[in-house]
Amino acid sequence: MTTKGIAPMGNDPIFIDESQNYIHEPIGKVMLRKYMKNKLAVIGAVLLIVIIGCAVFAPIIAPADPSKQVLVDKLSPPGEKYVLGADNLGRDTLSRLLYGARVSLLVGFVSVAGSIFIGTVIGAVAGYYGGKLDAVLMRFVDAVISFPSLFLLITLVTIFEPSLMTLIGVFAIFGWTGTARLVRGEFLSLRSAEFVLAARTLGIRNVRIIFSHILPNAMGPIIVSATLGIGGVILGEAALSYLGLGIQPPTPSWGNMLQSAQNPQIMLGAWWYPLFPGFMILITVLAFNFVGDGLRDAFDPKISE
Amino acid sequence: MTTYIVRRTLMAIPLLFIITIISFIMMQMAPGDPTALMMDPMIKQENLVAYKEAYGLNDNVIVQYVRWLGNMVTGNFGESLIRQGVPVSALIVARLPNTLILMLVSSIIAFLISIPLGVISATKRNSLTDYSITFVSFLGIATPNFWIGLVLIMFLSVHMGWFPTGGVSTLGEPFSIWDRIHHLILPAFVLATADMAGLTRYSRSSMLDVLRQDYIRTAKANGFRNKTVIFKHGLRNGLIPIITILGLMLPSFIGGSVIIESIFAWPGIGLLFVEAAFQRDYPVIMAVVVIAAALVVIGNLIADILYAMFDPRIEY
Numbered sequence: 158m159t160t161k162g163i164a165p166m167g168n169d170p171i172f173i174d175e176s177q178n179y180i181h182e183p184i185g186k187v188m189l190r191k192y193m194k195n196k197l198a199v200i201g202a203v204l205l206i207v208i209i210g211c212a213v214f215a216p217i218i219a220p221a222d223p224s225k226q227v228l229v230d231k232l233s234p235p236g237e238k239y240v241l242g243a244d245n246l247g248r249d250t251l252s253r254l255l256y257g258a259r260v261s262l263l264v265g266f267v268s269v270a271g272s273i274f275i276g277t278v279i280g281a282v283a284g285y286y287g288g289k290l291d292a293v294l295m296r297f298v299d300a301v302i303s304f305p306s307l308f309l310l311i312t313l314v315t316i317f318e319p320s321l322m323t324l325i326g327v328f329a330i331f332g333w334t335g336t337a338r339l340v341r342g343e344f345l346s347l348r349s350a351e352f353v354l355a356a357r358t359l360g361i362r363n364v365r366i367i368f369s370h371i372l373p374n375a376m377g378p379i380i381v382s383a384t385l386g387i388g389g390v391i392l393g394e395a396a397l398s399y400l401g402l403g404i405q406p407p408t409p410s411w412g413n414m415l416q417s418a419q420n421p422q423i424m425l426g427a428w429w430y431p432l433f434p435g436f437m438i439l440i441t442v443l444a445f446n447f448v449g450d451g452l453r454d455a456f457d458p459k460i461s462e
Numbered sequence: 463m464t465t466y467i468v469r470r471t472l473m474a475i476p477l478l479f480i481i482t483i484i485s486f487i488m489m490q491m492a493p494g495d496p497t498a499l500m501m502d503p504m505i506k507q508e509n510l511v512a513y514k515e516a517y518g519l520n521d522n523v524i525v526q527y528v529r530w531l532g533n534m535v536t537g538n539f540g541e542s543l544i545r546q547g548v549p550v551s552a553l554i555v556a557r558l559p560n561t562l563i564l565m566l567v568s569s570i571i572a573f574l575i576s577i578p579l580g581v582i583s584a585t586k587r588n589s590l591t592d593y594s595i596t597f598v599s600f601l602g603i604a605t606p607n608f609w610i611g612l613v614l615i616m617f618l619s620v621h622m623g624w625f626p627t628g629g630v631s632t633l634g635e636p637f638s639i640w641d642r643i644h645h646l647i648l649p650a651f652v653l654a655t656a657d658m659a660g661l662t663r664y665s666r667s668s669m670l671d672v673l674r675q676d677y678i679r680t681a682k683a684n685g686f687r688n689k690t691v692i693f694k695h696g697l698r699n700g701l702i703p704i705i706t707i708l709g710l711m712l713p714s715f716i717g718g719s720v721i722i723e724s725i726f727a728w729p730g731i732g733l734l735f736v737e738a739a740f741q742r743d744y745p746v747i748m749a750v751v752v753i754a755a756a757l758v759v760i761g762n763l764i765a766d767i768l769y770a771m772f773d774p775r776i777e778y
Contacts, residue, residue: 300480305717435609
């Protein structure tokens with residue numbers, strides 16, 4: 158009975174080395190660690206927290222009322238009295254930038270929430286049911302994508318008159334196509350997965366399979382596209398406001414601050430003024446893009462740590 | 463090949479249909495009806511009814527759509543509400559060449575700058591040069607190009623006086639090529655910046671794909687100089703996927719022209735559109751929107767066909 162190799166067959170207890178392979182780590186923790194490895198994503202997140210903080214606490218931080226005109230101080234250069242100078246009507250640039258952040262972020266977050274909702278529902282239905290319904294919905298998406306977005310936005314804004322609500326609505330109604338394509342793709346590959354088959358066999362209703370079985374598995378790409386989408390909307394809002402078709406003065410927005418920078422007085426006498434709103438747009442969009450990239454890596458199980 | 467071209471072209475037709483339907487629905491949503499803008503407010507009721515009848519405004523919506531579509535196919539986009547009596551098609555024909563020149567020159571600029579940058583980035587992968595180019599591209603994606611335009615006008619035109627602040631030519635001067643080019647440089651460059659970043663990223667990854675291929679290694683092993691391998695063997699193949707990007711760039715180019723033409727007072731389709739938007743000149747707005755979307759569909763169609771022609775591996 159000294160044959161080698163069958164020793165563990167006896168009554169000796171089998172010890173499993175639990176410390177090595179059987180650690181159960183919550184997925185959130187793994188994702189956070191992956192996210193923190195991406196330095197740019199961390200920088201982006203910090204920037205976003207600061208910018209959002211500025212927007213939320215604008216009334217507390219802002220040194221002055223953003224609409225208060227002190228005409229004797231017009232075109233003051235950055236300095237002690239006005240940290241970032243004053244515009245051609247003598248309004249404090251810093252305060253206007255802080256309040257402008259509120260507008261940009263509000264339009265960005267709310268309209269992207271709307272477009273993600275529309276895009277997810279349409280994409281999920283198209284991908285899950287497939288067939289003719291899918292073909293019709295996707296041709297519709299192709300058509301909407303063919304309109305250069307700025308043309309559509311401007312047309313709708315002229316029809317409904319520019320206001321905060323119009324802008325949010327317009328960006329929501331025409332921003333969903335990318336999400337719809339993405340969600341459809343996810344659903345196409347997930348609908349034949351085994352867990353979906355199992356759910357069907359159990360007689361679970363389609364609506365429930367779509368929303369509580371498949372959708373959670375497609376959340377990663379959706380969140381990433383939402384993050385990148387907010388950056389896009391902020392750029393779009395700035396462009397519309399710059400043309401005078403977005404947020405209307407005296408409400409400050411980064412776009413309409415740049416519009417007033419076209420004023421010859423500012424062009425000749427206050428070269429620093431247009432730099433600030435443009436810089437804020439740049440930093441904010443960059444931060445959203447970095448965070449989006451970081452989230453993409455964090456959600457992707459194929460990318461190992 | 464021919465079958466593919468025919469099939470691909472036929473696929474574009476339903477798309478154009480949906481585009482016209484969406485545009486028509488948007489036009490129907492516009493408040494008020496055209497008579498309110500065109501007519502004397504003191505007009506008698508029976509005259510108003512007669513006008514509405516004459517312009518077909520009392521017809522069923524579907525009848526109106528079919529008539530509008532039929533007119534549009536024959537090049538009749540109606541008349542401008544603001545500039546009364548001027549056909550929309552005449553306005554567009556007058557402005558279109560300016561937009562096309564701007565788009566053509568700026569796409570050449572975008573390609574001339576981005577593709578070499580992408581190639582350098584790919585061949586010197588993970589070097590400081592590569593990282594710098596990548597970083598600048600990231601900045602480029604996040605920067606609103608109208609801001610770049612504004613800042614350039616302020617420094618180069620207003621302060622330095624190197625370039626004119628806008629327009630296609632100096633007013634009151636006789637036509638000269640140099641004057642035209644002088645006016646074109648800034649707007650074309652700024653419009654190009656919109657797509658340069660994306661194009662650089664794209665040509666970088668396309669080149670990286672190609673440089674990993676076996677035939678590149680074979681060429682190197684055969685003793686060809688590095689330059690020959692990169693430009694003759696690598697770039698030629700790396701450029702193929704970039705053709706598709708041309709099609710994808712078109713919407714942002716046409717959309718970008720709206721902003722750039724406004725900043726530089728460049729009298730093209732984009733400026734016409736913004737002017738019409740401010741004046742609520744709906745026939746002009748709708749015509750430009752439909753034409754812009756149709757251009758995008760046609761651009762994608764051409765890009766797909768070119769792609770199929772250049773890449774012999776693809777069979778249809």
